Amino acid sequence: MSAKTDTIAIRTAFSEQFNLKYPIICAPMFLVSSVKMVVSVCEAGAMGTFPALNYRPVERYHEAIKEIKSLTGKPFGINIIVQKSNKYQQRHLEIALEERVPLIITSLGNPKEVIRLAHQVGTRVYCDVIGLEHAKKAADLGADGLIAVGCGAGGHAGEISPFALIPYLVRQVKLPVAASGSIVDGAGMAAAFSLGAAAAYVGTRFIASAEAEVSEEYKRAILSSRPEDIVNTAKVDGFPGNFIRTKELEAVGLETSLGEEILSRSKRIRRWIALSRAARSLLADDKSKVSYKTVFSAGQGVGLIEGILPVAEIIQNMVEEYRSVKAQLP
Ligand SMILES: Cc1cc2nc3c(=O)[nH]c(=O)nc-3n(C[C@H](O)[C@H](O)[C@H](O)COP(=O)(O)O)c2cc1C
Structure with missing residues (x-):
């Protein structure tokens, strides 16, 4: 050296x-x-x-x-x-x-x-x-x-x-x-x-x-977002993840349904659902409705970029x- x-x-x-x-x-x-x-x-x-x-x-x-x-x-x-x-x-x-x-x-x-x-x-x-x-x-x-x-x-x-x-x-x-x-x-x-x-x-x-x-739109969204715009949701792929609040993310439906609420009370069921959804999402082809291609994941540090x-x-x-x-x- x-x-x-x-x-x-x-x-x-x-x-x-x-x-x-x-x-x-x-x-x-x-x-x-x-x-x-x-x-x-x-x-x-x-x-x-x-x-x-x-x-x-x-x-x-x-x-x-x-x-x-x-x-x-x-x-x-x-x-x-x-x-x-x-x-x-x-x-x-x-x-x-x-x-x-x-x-x-x-x-x-x-x-x-x-x-x-x-x-x-x-x-x-x-x-x-x-x-x-x-x-x-x-x-x-x-x-x-x-x-x-x-x-x-x-x-x-x-x-x-x-x-x-x-x-x-x-x-x-x-x-x-x-x-x-x-x-x-x-x-x-x-x-x-x-x-x-x-x-x-x-x-x-x-x-x-x-x-x-990534698209210019994604890069611009990173620059213009504030920490308050970051939403934590398991709706995209089953695991709690952070995403920028956009129309596409809101279309996923950010509220938890009663059925999901009941199921999520069991740790094992919650984990099973999360793992299978996450893997499906990561392996999804272009036809999947919601994936990391349609919503923008980002951390709360966005406000400093x-x-x-x-x-x-x-x-x-x-x-x-x-x-x-x-x-x-x-
Ligand atoms: C768009 C995006 C995709 C990610 N994909 C993966 C992934 O495929 N595998 C993984 O282990 N972590 C993934 N992560 C998490 C990162 O590896 C890392 O833990 C995280 O970005 C660190 O937090 P920060 O974004 O606030 O710096 C992803 C994060 C983002 C923002």
Whole structure:
């Protein structure tokens, strides 16, 4: 490492694990993350990731990994939905391991097999969790780190404030914790690191980037929305997720029916409905009525996002602001 790099790197347990300059993860986002985005993030010194389901058929996913590897030598990650209804998960895993992808992020299910097989080839596994129960299970299974998904995150959000969740998991589970939920700038990053996080897991901020392959309408909605416009609803795919209030979202019907209310009183039924709806939605074809194609998911950090920038600039701004916030703390 050169003297220059040494003075500007931000060292945490996460950046050490992957030999990264900045402990910032551009979070996997369904229908948002792209090869271009992953490569730009990696080249800017952070960790680029994408959901395996973004590329279908599976051969295209394999090509995407190969393309990333041909364009950057830096570490990157993929996200696998490890829920039973994801019929592609086995292939997603096999290909990721064959290609020696450095990081796998698991969400929505049991990461046991992923961890077991990944460790045979030196791939690290971070698991999405929203509370201590899942965090402990992931730790017992040998996870290399956790993603603490707090309330206010884009996509499927947790229910606990990141202010409580991050230090709680850091204290209870001795693993590096990446903080997810409404981090869009250097102040958010400084807050997460103060709470003990080893990485900032940032999604929504990168939707308003030059590299995000989403409609201009979506990017503009990110810029014009306020935290008050973010609605938490399970109506889109069965799991509570955060979305921008739009006509399309309201058309989904945001009120809970009496039948749903009764069913949701049973934890097992609620979980079963949620898992099957979520997997169906992620696997849905173009004819599905509501999906991440028709409604815009975003976290509560939207109110702080001011411009559509190249990802390298977003990362540089975050790092500079982080340093100045840190220096000015009372
Ligand atoms: C549009 C969108 C799609 C997402 N898709 C996925 C996904 O496919 N898999 C996943 O694990 N998380 C997904 N997430 C959650 C992110 O990985 C991350 O946890 C979240 O964006 C962090 O909160 P923030 O958006 O407030 O920064 C998605 C988030 C958004 C905004």
